[in-house]
Amino acid sequence: MENQRSHRLVLIPPPFQGHITPMLHLATILYSRGFSITLAHPHFNSPDPSNHPNFTFLPFFDGLAGTHISSNNLSNIVITLNATCASPLKELLVGELMKAKVKNEKIACIIYDSSMYFADSVARELKLPTILFQTTSASNLLTYHAFAPLHSKGYLPLRGSGSLDLVPGLDPLRFKDLSVFNLANLDALLQTNAKMLAVTPSLGIICNTVDFLEQPFLDQLRQLYQPSIVNFFAIGPLHMIAEESCSRSSSLLEEDYSCISWLNNQPKKSVLYVSLGSIASWEEKELSEVACGLANSMQRFLWVIRPGTINDVSEWEKSLPEEVKIAIAERGCIVKWVPQGKVLAHKAIGGFWSHCGWNSTLESLCEGVPIMCQPNFGDQRVNARLLSHVWRVGLEWSNIIEKGEIEGAIRRLMVSPEGKEMRQSALKLKQELRVAAIGGSSYDALNRMINNVLSANL
Numbered sequence: 308m309e310n311q312r313s314h315r316l317v318l319i320p321p322p323f324q325g326h327i328t329p330m331l332h333l334a335t336i337l338y339s340r341g342f343s344i345t346l347a348h349p350h351f352n353s354p355d356p357s358n359h360p361n362f363t364f365l366p367f368f369d370g371l372a373g374t375h376i377s378s379n380n381l382s383n384i385v386i387t388l389n390a391t392c393a394s395p396l397k398e399l400l401v402g403e404l405m406k407a408k409v410k411n412e413k414i415a416c417i418i419y420d421s422s423m424y425f426a427d428s429v430a431r432e433l434k435l436p437t438i439l440f441q442t443t444s445a446s447n448l449l450t451y452h453a454f455a456p457l458h459s460k461g462y463l464p465l466r467g468s469g470s471l472d473l474v475p476g477l478d479p480l481r482f483k484d485l486s487v488f489n490l491a492n493l494d495a496l497l498q499t500n501a502k503m504l505a506v507t508p509s510l511g512i513i514c515n516t517v518d519f520l521e522q523p524f525l526d527q528l529r530q531l532y533q534p535s536i537v538n539f540f541a542i543g544p545l546h547m548i549a550e551e552s553c554s555r556s557s558s559l560l561e562e563d564y565s566c567i568s569w570l571n572n573q574p575k576k577s578v579l580y581v582s583l584g585s586i587a588s589w590e591e592k593e594l595s596e597v598a599c600g601l602a603n604s605m606q607r608f609l610w611v612i613r614p615g616t617i618n619d620v621s622e623w624e625k626s627l628p629e630e631v632k633i634a635i636a637e638r639g640c641i642v643k644w645v646p647q648g649k650v651l652a653h654k655a656i657g658g659f660w661s662h663c664g665w666n667s668t669l670e671s672l673c674e675g676v677p678i679m680c681q682p683n684f685g686d687q688r689v690n691a692r693l694l695s696h697v698w699r700v701g702l703e704w705s706n707i708i709e710k711g712e713i714e715g716a717i718r719r720l721m722v723s724p725e726g727k728e729m730r731q732s733a734l735k736l737k738q739e740l741r742v743a744a745i746g747g748s749s750y751d752a753l754n755r756m757i758n759n760v761l762s763a764n765l
């Protein structure tokens with residue numbers, strides 16, 4: 308293969324863990340294929356450059372200092388980023404173009420996250436090729452295209468009744484699976500959505516998915532994009548492909564490795580891993596129900612309670628009923644943040660109670676771990692529906708945060724014949740995903756994408 312180090316790719320992630328991680332995986336893969344890599348990123352929630360010594364990290368002004376990320380203000384953060392960052396990014400890219408000239412390099416492509424859509428016009432002004440990077444699933448992206456038509460046909464806003472009806476054209480998704488369901492600020496979302504979908508990246512779209520996982524949705528998307536965006540590359544699971552080229556940590560929080568020693572002492576497939584990712588969380592009252600449900604299920608558990616979820620975890624633990632404290636001491640491990648990839652790959656893990664973020668979903672599928680689905684916001688309900696209804700590796704339960712409901716759902720996942728079946732389906736999917744990632748459809752799509760970038764720079 309021709310040495311492409313003189314071709315530099317500039318990747319632009321938003322300041323969210325669930326988006327930074329897959330973009331760094333993509334960067335790792337493209338570096339291993341010979342490109343030079345720059346990460347141009349907002350100052351806020353910066354990734355740690357020391358974990359990626361081969362990449363150049365360039366922060367730009369974002370107007371987000373002091374912001375606290377929660378599911379309620381994500382749309383506002385995206386609006387702020389798109390309103391604030393165009394000039395800082397342009398200035399940064401002009402500087403990079405000058406440096407590239409001196410070093411005899413070329414900025415071969417700007418790869419921006421779909422939520423950083425302002426980057427498309429900045430790149431266009433500078434006559435640089437662009438690729439949009441879609442962090443979430445293809446199915447979820449397709450739902451974004453459906454919102455405006457559903458709204459104009461009077462289906463939205465929809466609350467309560469009809470929530471179980473199938474969405475026309477999006478079978479098997481139900482109205483309650485859409486991110487717009489029960490949303491307070493529907494208008495804001497529709498506006499952002501329209502802007503996000505209006506961009507036409509010159510070299511196409513990369514989606515962190517796999518053809519066979521989402522085939523009917525991908526077919527619809529490709530048809531939809533055909534007139535304007537010709538290339539839709541399903542290249543995933545990125546973390547699995549990146550692993551082959553020695554991926555490093557992309558965590559914004561410190562990973563606690565003591566949980567791995569704890570897992571080493573647990574029987575095979577006996578532990579339920581519990582985590583809601585980097586944004587969703589339980590309220591303090593719910594945490595106690597979760598603790599009781601976990602204790603009463605009699606299963607072992609590794610539970611991530613992120614910093615900031617609760618003021619003082621040890622004080623809270625002291626307030627729990629005595630038998631729950633004993634269960635935590637005997638069968639539980641509570642930590643602030645784990646190396647999730649290593650946890651899911653551990654032989655002691657038998658199930659994952661997850662919020663169904665797309666990264667957690669893919670990471671679990673790749674390790675053959677079935678999921679107890681507790682979707683919270685955004686794309687998570689779509690992912691949960693795919694997990695439970697399409698791939699049959701996810702448990703749909705009442706989602707009522709009450710100890711009895713929780714205990715029942717955990718038992719169904721960990722020790723019932725239903726859970727066993729899901730575990731078997733998950734193991735089968737794991738093998739199929741490896742084939743796609745290492746030499747199959749994702750590998751082919753990656754090669755096509757790289758050829759496209761090189762051809763655009765001849």
Ligand code: UDX
Pocket residue numbers: 323324325326328442443558582583584585586587611643644645646647648663664665666667668670684685686687
């Ligand atoms: C966000 C959205 O909420 C999600 O719906 C969307 O699909 C992607 O962006 P987040 O909520 O953080 O992401 O969930 P997820 O996509 O699962 O990403 C979380 C990442 O954090 C995963 O890569 C996971 O491995 C990592 N993680 C989580 C850790 O490394 N340690 C932990 O303790 C918990």
